[in-house]
Amino acid sequence: MAIDPKQGERDYYSHVGAQGIEHSLGKPFTDDYCPQYLAVMTALFSLMAPPPRRIVEFGCGTGWLSMFLAQRGYEVLGIDISEDAIRHARAAAQARQLKTVEFVACDYESFAGQARFDYAIFHDALHHAESELDALRCAYAALAPGGCVITLEPGEGHSETEASRHAVAKYQVHEKNMPPSHIIKVARQAGFTKHLTLPHPHQINRLLYRRAYHQAVSQSDANGRQFLSVWRTVRELLRWRTDPGLVILWK
Ligand SMILES: C[S@@+](CC[C@H](N)C(=O)[O-])C[C@H]1O[C@@H](n2cnc3c(N)ncnc32)[C@H](O)[C@@H]1O
Numbered sequence: 001m002a003i004d005p006k007q008g009e010r011d012y013y014s015h016v017g018a019q020g021i022e023h024s025l026g027k028p029f030t031d032d033y034c035p036q037y038l039a040v041m042t043a044l045f046s047l048m049a050p051p052p053r054r055i056v057e058f059g060c061g062t063g064w065l066s067m068f069l070a071q072r073g074y075e076v077l078g079i080d081i082s083e084d085a086i087r088h089a090r091a092a093a094q095a096r097q098l099k100t101v102e103f104v105a106c107d108y109e110s111f112a113g114q115a116r117f118d119y120a121i122f123h124d125a126l127h128h129a130e131s132e133l134d135a136l137r138c139a140y141a142a143l144a145p146g147g148c149v150i151t152l153e154p155g156e157g158h159s160e161t162e163a164s165r166h167a168v169a170k171y172q173v174h175e176k177n178m179p180p181s182h183i184i185k186v187a188r189q190a191g192f193t194k195h196l197t198l199p200h201p202h203q204i205n206r207l208l209y210r211r212a213y214h215q216a217v218s219q220s221d222a223n224g225r226q227f228l229s230v231w232r233t234v235r236e237l238l239r240w241r242t243d244p245g246l247v248i249l250w251k
Contacts (some may be wrong), residue, residue: 005075006081008172009081010071011171012022013061013066014060024062024085025062026064027064027068029045035202037065040200041068045072047150047248053074053249054078054144055075055076055121056120056142057079058121058122058138059122059125059128060079060103061125063078063093064101065121067096067098067101068103070093070098071096073100074100076102077102077104078102079105079168080106080108081107085105089203090103090145100180109130109135113138113141113143114141115143118143118144118147118148120139120149121152122152124154126151127153127175127178128174128175130174133189135207136183140190140251148249149187149247150246150247151247152247153178154235154244155178155245158178159176164206179243180245192250193250195249195250196248197245197247198245198247199237199242200244200245203236203241204237205234207236208230
């Protein structure tokens with residue numbers, strides 16, 4: 001019998017237990033990457049036109065980001081291959097009385113979105129694709145003319161981390177490297193005509209908003225620390241490190 005390469009993705013949420021689901025539903029606050037996630041949200045809200053707009057989130061998991069977007073007033077469809085994840089997402093949206101978010105269990109590599117969305121978002125999800133080309137083709141087809149895809153993915157080296165190896169061995173999920181250069185190359189094949197790559201939103205935040213300021217012993221020490229942070233931020237901007245980064249792809 002042929003093995004379904006996506007079965008691990010379908011089953012993942014049924015293996016993580018109640019604690020895993022609680023963690024997933026509580027994102028961004030339950031996660032060590034909370035500052036990164038919140039920085040992503042600020043970037044998304046800054047990049048996108050204000051509501052009302054239609055958004056589809058590909059690989060939404062239990063839906064924390066889709067629900068945040070809905071709370072801002074966007075009309076959101078969250079899709080995920082995991083029936084379990086979608087069940088939890090629906091229950092959470094209902095408990096929060098969110099009226100503008102819907103969740104559907106489906107494979108984003110065969111999603112038929114009928115050219116009606118202003119934005120399609122992949123947050124930490126495209127690197128789980130069996131075929132990122134099929135996923136981006138579906139995202140392209142789901143966008144209204146002028147719409148765009150926004151991706152935030154772990155970049156080069158992700159597949160070799162200990163956490164990724166562990167996830168692949170234990171859950172048979174995909175943990176690919178998904179640097180912006182690869183996303184853009186595949187996006188061209190999928191039909192996208194224009195792109196931009198920006199540094200990950202947290203890259204700048206973490207340099208400028210630092211806990212180390214609290215250790216300043218005098219005003220001049222505080223000023224010195226701030227000067228150093230500004231200098232590091234400018235240097236970082238000049239280096240323009242965009243892996244991992246945020247990619248925008250226009251239809
Ligand atoms: C690392 S999780 C990220 C979930 C969520 N976006 C977040 O930021 O917490 C990757 C998600 O992609 C989903 N996924 C993997 N392959 C998929 C596919 N072919 N179609 C739809 N969803 C998929 C998984 O079920 C999982 O929820």
